[in-house]
Amino acid sequence: MSKETKNWTTSSMPNVKDRLALITGSTEGIGFEDALALSRTGWNVIIMGRNPLKGAGAIAKIRKVNPKANISFEKIDLADLSSINAFATRMNSKGQAIDLLINNAGIMTPPNRRETTDGFELQFGTNHIGHFALTAQLLPLLKKSSYARVVTVSSVANRAGTINFEDLQSKSTYVPMKAYGQSKLANLMFALELQRQSQKHNWGITSMASHPGVSRTNLLITGAGRWSVAGIMRTFLPFLFQPPAQGALPTLYAATSSKAKGGLYYGPNKMNETRGLPAIAKIPSQAEDKAVSSELWRISQELAKVNF
Secondary structure, eight states, X not given: OOGGGTTOOGGGOOXXXXXXXXXXXXXXXXXXXXXXXXXXTTOEEEEEESOHHHHXXXXXXXXXXXXXXXXXXXXXXXXXXHHHHHHHHHHHHHTOOOOEEEEOOOOOOOSSOOBOTTSOBHHIIIIIIIHHHHHHHHHHHHHTOSSOEEEEEOOGGGGGOOOOTTSTTOOSOOOHHHHHHHHHHHHHHHHHHHHHHHHHHTOOOEEEEEOOOSBOSSHHHHHHOTTSHHHHHHHHOGGGSBOHHHHTHHHHHHHHOTTOOTTOEEEEEETTXXXXXXXXXXXXXXXXXXXXXXXXXXXXXXXXXXXO
């Protein structure tokens, strides 16, 4: 384990003032824990999700713990480019600098192939293309911040992932976990390439990736279903999973620690990175292929209809 991250918990987070954080998929799970921890240390937090009722519920839970929390909700559907465009237009019209963007939302292993509004395979379209489009459109506001961090949440599933340019949308063959692994590998490669692009163009943005290990959230149930193998394990064998607050620590470390470095990947430090405290995670060899990363970046710009 890296000495610089040893024993890091939310108590290690610095208090801040007048910094703005946006977190996708933050009405529950890891994203909610991110929002709670950031709000408790002075961040202005925008919770992002598809369901305003869930958003209101999340805000109520956070204010019950921290009545002074500066927190609000914004509706966005990462499976719909028009929803992303509308959100980004609202934010850019306000002109407020964004200090932190956490690309956290995701969907995991729906049993049958589904598509986003724009015709992408649901996991690749939501987990990767949606966040790619969002980050590109918020770039002007990120560049206005002297802090400017983007943390993209990946998964241990990226270890078995490959980028299949011949069938990015899994039209020929749809295998739920294979498609998920590709989307989470794309998340990691995007985070690493964003750091390289930032350095190349002097954007002043620090980009990192994180993963929560194996955490007890509703991600498994939402995608695969409660009665899938994964859903049954999540429901009836909860002791196999670490709590969401624990799973959020690598993301929070990347988001707030002065020692976190751009271009690195953070995850739990124990049991093959499935649980524990934050540490530098191992980057799979396929994620370090710069040629594939560059091509994925190019194609993603075309699919998302954005330019960085």
